[in-house]
Amino acid sequence: MLSFFPIAVAFLLLVYEYRNYRLLKKAKFLYEKDGVKYYEIEGDEDNAITIKSVVFGKNVIIIGKKNEKILAHEEGHLKQPYFMYYFFVISAFLIAYNIFTIPLLLFMYKLMFLHYERAADLYAYNKYHVKFESTTARPAKRIDRIRAWIFDTHPPDWVRAKEEKYYEKKNSLIKLLLNDLLS
Ligand SMILES: [Zn+2]
Numbered sequence: 001m002l003s004f005f006p007i008a009v010a011f012l013l014l015v016y017e018y019r020n021y022r023l024l025k026k027a028k029f030l031y032e033k034d035g036v037k038y039y040e041i042e043g044d045e046d047n048a049i050t051i052k053s054v055v056f057g058k059n060v061i062i063i064g065k066k067n068e069k070i071l072a073h074e075e076g077h078l079k080q081p082y083f084m085y086y087f088f089v090i091s092a093f094l095i096a097y098n099i100f101t102i103p104l105l106l107f108m109y110k111l112m113f114l115h116y117e118r119a120a121d122l123y124a125y126n127k128y129h130v131k132f133e134s135t136t137a138r139p140a141k142r143i144d145r146i147r148a149w150i151f152d153t154h155p156p157d158w159v160r161a162k163e164e165k166y167y168e169k170k171n172s173l174i175k176l177l178l179n180d181l182l183s
Contacts, residue, residue: 001096008092016084020053027061036060036078046070050077054085072130076123080116087112110150114173117154118166125167132160138180145180156180 027039036058043063048070051059060074087109094101124130134157139145148156155166155173159180165171 002093003096005092005096008095009088012088012092013085016088017053017055020051020056023049023051023061024056024059030062038062040066048074050074052078052080052082052084054082069124069128069130069133072124072128073120073132075127076120077116079123080119083112083116113153114155118173121154121160122167122169131167132157134158134161136161138162142181149177149180 024039027041030038030040032038037060039059039061041061041063046064046067048063048067049061051061053059058078060071060078062071090108091105094105121132136157138156138158139148145156154160155176159166159176163176163180165179166176
C-alpha cells in the first residue's frame with residue numbers, strides 16, 4: 001500500500017505542526033535572539049522545550065524560571081538537524097509498506113530521542129562545562145531503572161547527573177545503559 005505514503009507523511013506533519021502551534025500559542029513571547037524566538041510558560045519545575053519547525057522556525061519555550069544551564073542544553077538541540085522530519089518520512093514509508101512496522105518505529109523513535117538528548121547534554125558540557133543537575137536518587141530496584149530508560153524522554157536523571165562516564169563521548173549509550181542495569 002505504498003500509495004498511502006503521501007497521506008501518511010501529510011498526517012504526521014499535520015499532527016506535529018499542530019502540536020507546535022498549540023505549544024507556541026500557549027506560551028508568552030519574550031524576545032528574539034540570533035534567529036531564535038524565546039517564549040515562556042508557567043511551570044513548577046524549570047525546564048525548556050526546543051521547537052525546530054519548518055513552519056514556525058526556531059523556538060525555545062522556557063518553562064518556569066530562566067535557567068542558563070537548561071538553555072545551554074537547548075542550544076545543543078538548536079544546532080541539531082531537523083531530525084523529526086527525517087523520522088516522519090521514514091515512518092510514513094514503513095507504515096505504508098506494512099502497518100506492523102509500528103513497534104519498530106516506536107523503538108527507533110526512542111533511540112533517536114536518547115541519542116539527541118545525550119548529544120545536547122554533551123554539547124552543553126563541552127561548550128559551557130554545564131552538567132545536568134538533579135537530586136533524583138538512583139532507584140535500588142532494577143525494574144525502576146529499566147522503566148526510566150524506557151519511559152523518560154532523556155536518559156535517566158541519575159545517569160545524566162552523577163555518572164562521570166556519561167560526559168565522555170566515547171562511552172556509548174548502550175554501554176551506559178548496560179552499566180546501569182547490570183550493576
Ligand atoms: Zn533535551
